[in-house]
Amino acid sequence: MNMLVPAAVSDIAYRLTTFAIKKYQQLPDAEVALETLNRLLLRAQTIIEEAEGKCIANEGMLHQLQMLIEGMYRGHYLLDRYKYPALQEDRKDEEVSHVYSFSKFNPAKRLRFSSHRRTLCFGSNSIKELQGMIATIEKGISDMMNLVVFLRNYRVVHHQPRDTYSVLENCMFGRQMEHEQVLSFLLQTDGLGDEDFPVLPIIGPRKCGKSTLVEHACRDYRVRNHYSLILFLRGNNLKDARVANLRENGVVKHQNYSSCKRLLIIIELACDISEQAWQSLKSSMSCWARGSKIIITSRSDKIENLGTTAAIRLDLLHPEAYWYFFKKLAFGSRDPDEHPKLASVAMEIATEYSGSFLAAYTIGGLLRDNFNAQFWCSTLKYLRAYIRNQLRLHGDHPNNLLLKGQWVHCLRFAEASNPPWMSDYYETDSCPDQAPNISDIMLGSATPRGRFEALGWKSRMAPYYSYMICCSTEAPGHAVGRKKRSYDRFLV
Numbered sequence: 001m002n003m004l005v006p007a008a009v010s011d012i013a014y015r016l017t018t019f020a021i022k023k024y025q026q027l028p029d030a031e032v033a034l035e036t037l038n039r040l041l042l043r044a045q046t047i048i049e050e051a052e053g054k055c056i057a058n059e060g061m062l063h064q065l066q067m068l069i070e071g072m073y074r075g076h077y078l079l080d081r082y083k084y085p086a087l088q089e090d091r092k093d094e095e096v097s098h099v100y101s102f103s104k105f106n107p108a109k110r111l112r113f114s115s116h117r118r119t120l121c122f123g124s125n126s127i128k129e130l131q132g133m134i135a136t137i138e139k140g141i142s143d144m145m146n147l148v149v150f151l152r153n154y155r156v157v158h159h160q161p162r163d164t165y166s167v168l169e170n171c172m173f174g175r176q177m178e179h180e181q182v183l184s185f186l187l188q189t190d191g192l193g194d195e196d197f198p199v200l201p202i203i204g205p206r207k208c209g210k211s212t213l214v215e216h217a218c219r220d221y222r223v224r225n226h227y228s229l230i231l232f233l234r235g236n237n238l239k240d241a242r243v244a245n246l247r248e249n250g251v252v253k254h255q256n257y258s259s260c261k262r263l264l265i266i267i268e269l270a271c272d273i274s275e276q277a278w279q280s281l282k283s284s285m286s287c288w289a290r291g292s293k294i295i296i297t298s299r300s301d302k303i304e305n306l307g308t309t310a311a312i313r314l315d316l317l318h319p320e321a322y323w324y325f326f327k328k329l330a331f332g333s334r335d336p337d338e339h340p341k342l343a344s345v346a347m348e349i350a351t352e353y354s355g356s357f358l359a360a361y362t363i364g365g366l367l368r369d370n371f372n373a374q375f376w377c378s379t380l381k382y383l384r385a386y387i388r389n390q391l392r393l394h395g396d397h398p399n400n401l402l403l404k405g406q407w408v409h410c411l412r413f414a415e416a417s418n419p420p421w422m423s424d425y426y427e428t429d430s431c432p433d434q435a436p437n438i439s440d441i442m443l444g445s446a447t448p449r450g451r452f453e454a455l456g457w458k459s460r461m462a463p464y465y466s467y468m469i470c471c472s473t474e475a476p477g478h479a480v481g482r483k484k485r486s487y488d489r490f491l492v
Helices: 004-052 059-083 085-089 115-121 124-151 164-169 176-187 210-218 221-226 243-249 277-288 302-307 319-331 340-352 358-367 371-392 397-402 438-443
Strands: 197-201 227-232 251-255 263-268 293-298 421-428 451-458 468-470
Touching: 004 059, 004 124, 004 451, 059 176, 059 319, 059 340, 176 197, 176 210, 176 221, 176 293, 197 210, 197 302, 210 221, 210 263, 210 293, 263 277, 293 302, 319 340, 319 358, 340 358, 340 371, 358 371, 358 438, 358 451, 358 468, 371 397, 397 421, 438 451, 438 468
Parallel strands: 197 293, 227 263, 263 293
Antiparallel strands: 227 251, 421 468, 451 468
16 A cells, blocks of 8 residues: 555656646747747738739739738737737736836747746647648738739839838728729729719728728829819718709819819718619719719618629728737837837727727827826726726717717826717818817816817828817717718818
């Protein structure tokens, strides 16, 4: 009996040792997987930047490019999840400790995690997840490699911006394929016949970027040379669909007397359009040259039936793309890997407010301008409390409430007994000088009274749009009619 005890102890010791060896044998694989994924993401980004600088009309190439872009977003999201997860778990008092040691993930350096941190990050499922993502990115790159050769023969349509941060400031993030599809539709010369006009429907929820997508396409010099007149209309301007009246009720976005007499009409609908108004509009266009076209944007699926080509469908950014977007805005030209604690906090903030473009620009800008751990952690604390309060009061996330046109309290980074309310926002190319900045209201340094409009964000690149937010210090109830959009935001 006594001889069995040492044998049992020896067996347990052997099992523990074997378990430990197997466990730590996984760690080098984890380092290799992370380094491989990072290297592949750099290659993917190089291919994407090369492709985005060329005029690509082939739908197959655009689809492959879009798949590689989405894979890159997912890859960066997964990579960051494994670089920063331990940071999220040991921050219980919302304070950042500068004593925390975590090696920088740099292509020129090997990963050097402490054993304790590495065991928290990696298990067998984690290795499989990384390997699966590596296989996905490798396949995407492999599919694009043959096309990269052809890209050299494609005409360059613009120079690459200074950095990714500049691209995001131009407010066209994540719409590369759709942008090329709109351009292809507008510049295509083979029509459907003398009696028909090509119609492109663009469908998506509010604030997903439908109007912005069309605006950028219409500012392309090739589009402006192709059409002699570009008109922008809302649904309620179509009661009298004669072109003369359309010019009075709509906005002339561009006029080119030297080009062929082709008309482009862009219609923004809140829902759908009556059959009578639609037929009247098409009849009024008969006096224009063949090649005149219509683009309709709406939240309603019904407009798909009006299209002569497949509808373009937009949606809000998925979490992986939103994190890539938010990270670039929050860090600007700084390297997040040099600030892993802040990167972890930013990842949680992006998770709390995922999907909102205006929130990304507003909160991302505040973080970028107040680049310190105390402010970032306080932001996360106030943001979580704010969302909990809105859920308690209204039963929904403030993002969803704003998308429905309802009023919500403004996020404040200071204690306030009566925080202002805010609802819809709109774009304009003229911002009142006296308009307060929403960031100042959030910080408590501006306290306007009554009903007012606040500047949410101003683009730093042409066409320099300002995004104005409707606000009030008086409780307005839960519903509000949508403010009429400003249509002076195009240059004629």
